[in-house]
Amino acid sequence: MTALLSLQAVSKRYGAVQANAGIDLVVDPGSIHAILGENGAGKSTLMKLIYGVESPDAGVMLWKGQAVNLNSPAEARALGIGMVFQHFSLFETLSVVQNIALIVPGRKADLARRIRALGDEFGLDVDPEAMVHALSVGERQRVEIIRCLLLNPELLILDEPTSVLPPQSVARLFETLRALQARGMAILFISHKLEEIKELCDTATILRGGQVTGRLDPRAHSAKDLATLMIGRAMPPPLPATVQEVGEVRLELGGLDYVNDDPFGVSLSDISLRVHSGEIVGIAGISGNGQQELAALISGEVVQAGDMIRMMGRSVDAVGVAQRRKMGFAFVPEERLGRGAVPEMSLADNALLTAHGAGLVQRGFIHRTPERAYTAACIARYDVRTPGPEAEAGALSGGNLQKFIMGREMMLDPKLLLVSQPTWGVDIGAATDIRQRLVAMRNAGAAILVISEELEELFQICDRLHVLHKGHLSPSLPTAQTNAEQVGTYMIGAGA
Amino acid sequence: MRVSFIRRERASRMAMLLAPIAAFACAIVASVILFTLLGKAPGQALYSLLLEPFLTWYNFSEVLLKMAPLLLIAQGLAIGFRANVFNIGAEGQLIIGAIAASALPVWYPQGDSGFMLPAMLAMGALAGMAWAGIAAMFRTRFNANEILVTLMLSLIAAQVLNYLLLGPWKDPHGFNFPQSVMFPDAALLPILLPGTRVNISLLFALVASALAYILMRHRFAGFQLLVGGLAPRAARYAGFSEARAIWVSLLLGGLAAGLAGAAEVAGPLGQLQRSVSTGYGYSAIIVAYLGGLNPWGIVISAFVMSVIYIGGDNAMVSADLPIAAVWVFQGLLLCFYLAGLTFIRHKVSFTRKPRATP
Numbered sequence: 052m053t054a055l056l057s058l059q060a061v062s063k064r065y066g067a068v069q070a071n072a073g074i075d076l077v078v079d080p081g082s083i084h085a086i087l088g089e090n091g092a093g094k095s096t097l098m099k100l101i102y103g104v105e106s107p108d109a110g111v112m113l114w115k116g117q118a119v120n121l122n123s124p125a126e127a128r129a130l131g132i133g134m135v136f137q138h139f140s141l142f143e144t145l146s147v148v149q150n151i152a153l154i155v156p157g158r159k160a161d162l163a164r165r166i167r168a169l170g171d172e173f174g175l176d177v178d179p180e181a182m183v184h185a186l187s188v189g190e191r192q193r194v195e196i197i198r199c200l201l202l203n204p205e206l207l208i209l210d211e212p213t214s215v216l217p218p219q220s221v222a223r224l225f226e227t228l229r230a231l232q233a234r235g236m237a238i239l240f241i242s243h244k245l246e247e248i249k250e251l252c253d254t255a256t257i258l259r260g261g262q263v264t265g266r267l268d269p270r271a272h273s274a275k276d277l278a279t280l281m282i283g284r285a286m287p288p289p290l291p292a293t294v295q296e297v298g299e300v301r302l303e304l305g306g307l308d309y310v311n312d313d314p315f316g317v318s319l320s321d322i323s324l325r326v327h328s329g330e331i332v333g334i335a336g337i338s339g340n341g342q343q344e345l346a347a348l349i350s351g352e353v354v355q356a357g358d359m360i361r362m363m364g365r366s367v368d369a370v371g372v373a374q375r376r377k378m379g380f381a382f383v384p385e386e387r388l389g390r391g392a393v394p395e396m397s398l399a400d401n402a403l404l405t406a407h408g409a410g411l412v413q414r415g416f417i418h419r420t421p422e423r424a425y426t427a428a429c430i431a432r433y434d435v436r437t438p439g440p441e442a443e444a445g446a447l448s449g450g451n452l453q454k455f456i457m458g459r460e461m462m463l464d465p466k467l468l469l470v471s472q473p474t475w476g477v478d479i480g481a482a483t484d485i486r487q488r489l490v491a492m493r494n495a496g497a498a499i500l501v502i503s504e505e506l507e508e509l510f511q512i513c514d515r516l517h518v519l520h521k522g523h524l525s526p527s528l529p530t531a532q533t534n535a536e537q538v539g540t541y542m543i544g545a546g547a
Numbered sequence: 548m549r550v551s552f553i554r555r556e557r558a559s560r561m562a563m564l565l566a567p568i569a570a571f572a573c574a575i576v577a578s579v580i581l582f583t584l585l586g587k588a589p590g591q592a593l594y595s596l597l598l599e600p601f602l603t604w605y606n607f608s609e610v611l612l613k614m615a616p617l618l619l620i621a622q623g624l625a626i627g628f629r630a631n632v633f634n635i636g637a638e639g640q641l642i643i644g645a646i647a648a649s650a651l652p653v654w655y656p657q658g659d660s661g662f663m664l665p666a667m668l669a670m671g672a673l674a675g676m677a678w679a680g681i682a683a684m685f686r687t688r689f690n691a692n693e694i695l696v697t698l699m700l701s702l703i704a705a706q707v708l709n710y711l712l713l714g715p716w717k718d719p720h721g722f723n724f725p726q727s728v729m730f731p732d733a734a735l736l737p738i739l740l741p742g743t744r745v746n747i748s749l750l751f752a753l754v755a756s757a758l759a760y761i762l763m764r765h766r767f768a769g770f771q772l773l774v775g776g777l778a779p780r781a782a783r784y785a786g787f788s789e790a791r792a793i794w795v796s797l798l799l800g801g802l803a804a805g806l807a808g809a810a811e812v813a814g815p816l817g818q819l820q821r822s823v824s825t826g827y828g829y830s831a832i833i834v835a836y837l838g839g840l841n842p843w844g845i846v847i848s849a850f851v852m853s854v855i856y857i858g859g860d861n862a863m864v865s866a867d868l869p870i871a872a873v874w875v876f877q878g879l880l881l882c883f884y885l886a887g888l889t890f891i892r893h894k895v896s897f898t899r900k901p902r903a904t905p
Contacts, residue, residue, distance in 0.1 A: 372786030382784070389780050392781065394777075412767040415766055
């Protein structure tokens with residue numbers, strides 16, 4: 052049998068970074084093939100090469116045994132390769148069928164009919180006339196998949212398709228993918244979630260540092276084996292879960308309402324929540340359900356009148372970020388560049404950004420020696436890979452900058468810490484380290500609120516969970532007494 | 548073929564230093580072409596423009612005289628520019644400063660108190676601040692763009708000046724010229740270099756440069772302004788007040804321009820005239836950018852710009868150049884410098900194929 056797609060010794064380099072080094076890959080027709088690897092392992096680069104977004108520096112790509120040289124995604128689509136990106140490319144102000152008509156030729160009425168037919172056949176039901184901004188993330192993903200399917204691809208590439216979905220939608224996506232497989236379509240499934248790959252895929256190619264470290268049948272291997280191939284060592288041990296008495300209330304939201312002026316933003320209604328000293332409370336939910344708005348209201352970047360937010364027992368609605376920080380509040384935002392850090396400034400100056408109160412500024416003058424010492428300590432303790440405190444923040448990789456910002460805020464020894472997406476883009480080893488430090492801070496009496504999309508992470512470190520869905524917050528769910536299914540129900544708004 | 552500009556991770560320091568020099572060279576080449584097209588001898592024009600200011604002590608002292616207001620204003624403006632607060636109306640703030648400073652000698656033309664001069668300078672500085680403060684108020688209260696407000700306030704300031712010089716403040720013995728009485732000696736700045744017109748306002752400008760350096764390099768307040776300019780969302784995240792940045796930027800810019808205006812009437816002019824400013828407020832914008840918004844760079848660019856000012860005056864006489872040609876030279880200088888900055892911050896890539904859209 053001729054392979055559908057075959058790559059031989061494909062390499063790609065970006066500046067100093069060898070993103071792909073001599074990659075071999077064989078995808079058979081009718082196979083669901085996993086590309087497994089950590090952030091930065093070269094998965095996305097490889098997909099861009101296959102989809103014609105980038106050209107390889109070296110190596111050969113064969114499509115049904117014929118050497119091809121793709122110069123654009125249009126050429127890839129013409130061959131029969133479709134791709135659904137992690138970040139959707141849909142116009143929110145257009146309807147489903149209008150969005151699809153931008154790429155797929157045909158009359159709108161015909162397209163709408165074909166969209167419904169595909170929906171029935173593969174469980175991808177979505178209303179062709181619906182406006183995209185009114186669709187849930189799962190529905191948007193279905194639109195993207197339908198758009199690919201309308202072009203009759205033989206190979207479908209899905210980049211981290213489950214990262215944005217609640218557990219129930221994941222099960223549904225998998226049914227769709229299996230139905231497509233049964234029709235003979237090959238699927239490249241990119242992920243770093245081991246259990247999903249074991250459940251869905253029949254072949255896995257594992258990448259680490261731009262190279263292939265394994266090619267196997269994931270159903271026949273344990274998650275531990277896969278992880279070892281993926282990160283080059285055994286999975287770090289899980290965190291010891293200790294129950295402890297909680298102390299006084301450090302953050303209290305009492306019926307917080309917020310009306311967003313932005314028509315595409317999320318309004319919050321009646322959010323009530325308490326975080327005590329000595330506990331970690333998690334906010335689960337899919338991004339875009341009000342997480343950004345909630346974080347900005349707690350941090351003080353958005354201020355509104357009322358008496359709905361209390362910190363350390365004091366009403367803080369009227370005061371801004373600076374005052375809240377003085378009271379012992381610290382915050383790690385989900386955007387690192389441009390918000391958590393100034394890309395053009397050195398790490399030392401970025402330490403000054405929020406740690407100025409820690410003796411770095413005296414009588415209005417910046418003291419360079421303590422500034423450097425604070426930065427150097429942060430770099431050393433949090434394993435930030437950088438030439439030193441003078442390096443520009445913008446030159447650091449996302450994961451390294453995240454470690455730096457986490458370190459900067461945690462070294463302030465806050466009474467109340469708000470963390471958005473603590474381990475986005477951070478490799479597994481460093482992520483475990485960050486989680487362990489959060490737990491250590493909790494044990495030392497800090498109150499911590501974590502907003503994260505990674506359910507696994509929340510279950511690992513949190514004492515209690517809330518779920519945010521369309522601006523509404525679920526009741527408090529003690530982690531020990533809940534499970535992913537229950538949380539998932541709240542994530543799609545079906546919880547009662 | 549497609550040309551795209553890709554932001555560099557790091558701008559080269561060497562290139563940052565070379566950019567103003569390269570811009571200067573390009574401006575010379577372009578103006579040679581321009582002068583030739585105008586039918587003027589380019590060699591003679593450039594000689595007058597760039598060399599004559601150095602050839603006599605008098606000319607050189609005039610360069611230093613021009614440098615004082617340019618340097619003072621540019622330092623004030625650069626602080627705001629680095630915070631992304633664009634005060635384009637230093638011209639108006641200078642005029643209002645000059646008017647406020649002139650009030651005392653106009654009302655007390657025989658005054659000989661030692662307090663007259665300090666009071667004039669203080670009034671000029673405060674009036675400049677107040678004039679810029681109007682723009683700050685509009686920006687923070689109504690979110691009105693400070694570029695437009697400061698610019699429009701300059702036009703108003705010019706009309707206020709016209710009104711005063713054609714009406715209440717016109718010198719009754721001045722043959723109907725639109726100018727005030729000559730100021731008494733007590734209202735004039737001491738001369739710094741004997742035998743020239745250079746007064747101690749040059750020292751004000753140099754002190755202001757040192758203060759600007761300390762503010763932007765060593766003071767936390769300056770750091771907050773920089774963060775606000777580079778990454779406004781990071782400033783909000785860290786709790787640095789945007790309103791405060793707007794007020795500080797505009798007030799400091801207004802203070803410097805107002806003081807410069809006071810120093811003009813109390814210095815080389817010795818009275819309030821309609822030509823109290825020959826575009827210092829606008830040229831200072833060019834000076835600030837040519838100096839890379841760096842306090843020491845601005846000292847150099849203020850000097851260069853003053854040379855062009857004095858050289859331009861010479862060229863009008865000896866090379867028969869219109870004054871507009873000098874302004875064109877200044878404009879070319881800024882354009883080439885900004886173009887150079889684009890290449891320093893971005894690399895240009897030429898690609899064969901159109902960029903793929905996913």
